[in-house]
Amino acid sequence: xxxxxxxxxxxxxxxxxxxxxxxxxxxxxxxxxxxxxxxxxxxxxxxxxxxxxxxxxxxxxxxxxxxxxxxxxxxxxxxxxxxxxxxxxxxxxxxxxxxxxxxxxxxxxxxxxxxxxxxxxxxxxxxxxxxxxxxxxxxxxxxxxxxxxxxxxxxxxxxxxxxxxxxxxxxxxxxxxxxxxxxxxxxxxxxxxxxxxxxxxxxxxxxxxxxxxxxxxxxxxxxxxxxxxxxxxxxxxxxxxxxxxxxxxxxxxxxxxxxxxxxxxxxxxxxxxxxx
Ligand code: HPA
Numbered sequence: 001x002x003x004x005x006x007x008x009x010x011x012x013x014x015x016x017x018x019x020x021x022x023x024x025x026x027x028x029x030x031x032x033x034x035x036x037x038x039x040x041x042x043x044x045x046x047x048x049x050x051x052x053x054x055x056x057x058x059x060x061x062x063x064x065x066x067x068x069x070x071x072x073x074x075x076x077x078x079x080x081x082x083x084x085x086x087x088x089x090x091x092x093x094x095x096x097x098x099x100x101x102x103x104x105x106x107x108x109x110x111x112x113x114x115x116x117x118x119x120x121x122x123x124x125x126x127x128x129x130x131x132x133x134x135x136x137x138x139x140x141x142x143x144x145x146x147x148x149x150x151x152x153x154x155x156x157x158x159x160x161x162x163x164x165x166x167x168x169x170x171x172x173x174x175x176x177x178x179x180x181x182x183x184x185x186x187x188x189x190x191x192x193x194x195x196x197x198x199x200x201x202x203x204x205x206x207x208x209x210x211x212x213x214x215x216x217x218x219x220x221x222x223x224x225x226x227x228x229x230x231x232x233x234x235x236x237x238x239x240x241x242x243x244x245x246x247x248x249x250x251x252x253x254x255x256x257x258x259x260x261x262x263x264x265x266x267x268x269x270x271x272x273x274x275x276x
Contacts, residue, residue: 024075024107024273054096066078085216095219132161161228184207
């Protein structure tokens, strides 16, 4: 069996009796957004460090556990904290949790992250609906022998972010007077922030926001047939667009400040998914 798939199945087998229900939505909480879990009706949790061979986040602000619970009446599995490529894990490990949530039964993947805004229309604290992404700066998690059990060798990527889910998020934002920007997100490897010269290049490529996650997860989820949507919390203006030096602390503080509106947007959107 393919080594990556073997690890996934081993992982799934070792936790399957700790999955309390079949989740509909898998929600990944980005930097500073992990407190969202206080808002859901928690049924159980599963710390990553209790799962054998599971990648564990080393980043401050990323707790590192699955939470199973209900957002109103929708069963969800939340990743409170994710692992990043820059932590030194192979990219196949970075996407292992995403694939695991698919095996748990989740058909929708709701990705969130913190990003640096490049689009001149964006300010710190804005939310950006991810309408497409650019993966060229991060390794592709599908490189290597294809896992036929999950998906095809050459997956189509022309509609990664599901238009119906996007429309649900747009509607919720508009009904709740939440300003929702839209744009293209690019994942860089990190962990260093970008230089102003890099940001100028990315702007000329049509990139609206940059971060260090999400795209590899979206590629893996698209490969295994999940419906995907994503919201980025623009936590700072990207390098060179302000005089301030960038810091992880600033990113976390901005995400915390945006948290109440973020909670509303995410909760109501999840309840809207699947409604006509
Ligand atoms: N660059 C990359 N990743 C980020 C940023 C940034 O400016 N802000 C939050 N995550």
